[in-house]
Amino acid sequence: MGKPTLNDLRAFMVVAARRSFVQAAGELGVSRSALSHAMRGLENDLNVRLLHRTTRSVSLTEAGHGLLARLHPVLSDLDRALDDVARDDEALRGTLRINGSEGAIRQLLQTVVPRFMAKYPQMELDLVSDGRFVDIVAEGFDAGVRLGEAVPKDMIGVRISEDFRFLAVASPRYLRKYGQPGTPEELQWHRCIRQRLPGGKRYRWEFARHGHAFTIDPPGALTMDSNTLMIEAALRGLGIAYVPETYARDAMARKRLVAVLDDWCPVVPGLFLYFSGSRHIPAGLRAFVDLARHAPGNESGRST
Template identity: 35%
Template sequence: MSVARSQLTDFTYFLAIARHRNFRLAGLEMGVSPSAISHALKGLEAKLGVRLVNRTNRSVTLTAAGEEFRDSIEVPLKDIDQAVERLNKHRDSPQGRIRINAQVDAAHTILPPVLALYAERYPEIKIEIEATDRLVDITHEGFDAGIRVSGTVPEDMVAQRISGDLRWIVAGAPAYFERFGIPQTPSDLKNHRCINGRLGDGRIYQWEFEGPEGEFSMSVPTQFVLNDRPTMLAMTLAGSGLMYCVEPVFSPYLKGGGIQIVLEEWAARGEGYQIYYSSRRQVPLGLRLLIDLIREVRPLGL
C-alpha cells in the first residue's frame, strides 16, 4: 500500500500519542487540538484496517499492532524530520517550531527581552513555552529543551549555562515592615508571615541562607502557599507577607520602591540557569539560534 503525503502527518500524530498515552498532551506537542489528534487516529486506523490504540475514559494504550507499527516508523520519520531540519541552512529565513519547558522564574526573567529580538530576526520560527516549576521529562513530553536552575537539570542531558550565578533573597513591601518590623536574622522569621511555594516534586520550599558558619536551609512559618509566581508577587506588594526568590524576579519592584530586600547579608548564592536538551536528538536550528541569542543578550549576565 502506497503512503499518501497526508498520512505522514497522521503517522507523526500517532507517534505523539504513543509517547504521551494522552490525546491532550499529544495535541500540545503537535500544536493541534485533542479532537484533531483523535480524528487523525481514527482516519489512520480506517485506512490501515487495523486498531492501533485502545482508548477508554481513563487510559490510552497501544495494541500489539500499534506497538509494532510504532517501532517500524519511528526511526524513518525521525530521519525525515532531521533531513527537513538540515534544509534550514539553505533558506534565507529559517523556519520551524520549537517547544520550551521553562522554570517559572526563568521564563519571567530570561526569555522576554530575548524573544522580542528573536521575533524580529527569525519571524518564521514559532516558539511555544510552557512555564512551570513541575519537574518535567522534556523528552517524554515532546519538548525540544528545558530551562532550569543548574542543580535540577537531569544528568543525561546536554546543558549550556545561560545566566550568571543567582542570589536568593527575602523581600517584602514597606507597608509590611511598618506593621511587623524588619527581621535582622533568619531566626527572626519565626515571628513573621511568609509566602511560600512548592518545589517541582511537591515539597514546601525551605529557605536557604548563608551565614558565618556556611550555608543552611530552614523551614519558615508559612501562612500562604501558592504555585503561581505572579500571585505571590501581588500578595507581597500588597503587604501580605515576606517572599523568598531569586533577585531578578524582584528587580523591577526594587527600583520603584514597591519591595525592599531584608536579610541581605544572609543571602545565599547558587548556580544560574541552564538550557538543556536530549543528546539523542538533533538540535533544531531554531533552538540553536535561541541559545546563541540568549548568550548574546545576556539578560542575567553570564
C-alpha cells in the first residue's frame, strides 16, 4: 500500500463535499482529468474504493464515508495549528476570496481592504463583484457580502455598515420638466430608470409609510443593470432612479440630484460580511473578520 499525500487527502475532501469532479476541480484550480487521476491514485494507495462514479454524479462508498469522518477532525486540527503559527509571526499567506455586489465590494474597499492589505502584505484578496446571489461554499468563496436580510440563516454574519435606505432620485432639470410625484402611485405618469437583475427580472421598487409597505414595477423606457450607470442616467435628466443612498449621496450634496418620495423610502438592513460556521475558518478570513468588526464607524460590528 502506498502512502497518500496531504494534497490528495484534501482533494478527496473537496470532491466529497461537492459530489462533483467538475466543481471540485474548479475550486482546487486543477483539471477534471488530473483530479480524477489523483483520486484513482489515492484509492490504489489505500487499496480500497472510496468513490462511486457515474457520468453525472459522484458519491461516497462506505469506506469513503469512513475516511471522510476521520479526516475532518485531523485536517481541521492541522489547519488550526498552521494558522496559529502564521498568525503568531504575523506572516499570513494565501488567497482570500470574497463575493458580493458592486456596492458591497465598494464598501469593503472604503473600510476593511486598505487596512487588511497594509497589515498583511503577503495575503492576496480576490474580490468578485457579482450581482447574482451565489452559494459561496459551492462556488469556492471564503465569504460573501450582502444585505442583512439576504444572508442565509446557516451563515455567520458580521455587520460592516449601518442600515440605510434606497432612494428615488431625479435631477432638478427632470423635475422642472415633469414635476415631482407626491405618492408612489404617481410614478406611473413619470419616466423611471428601471434596473435589470442578473437573473433577468426587473427590480421592483419598495416603499413603506405608516405601516403600509408595497412594491411596484415602475414604467420606463430605460432599463439598466448598474446602480452607477443609473445615477449617470438620472444626472442627465433621463428619469427617476431608485438606488441605495450611498450611490446618490455625493450628487445630492452638490444639488445635482434631488430625493423624491422621501417619506416613502424605508430603511433596509445594512451590509453584512458572512461565512460558513460549519467548516474551518482560515486564519486569513479570521483576520479579515476581526478588522471588519472594528472598521471605522462600525465599532459595534455585531454578528448574526
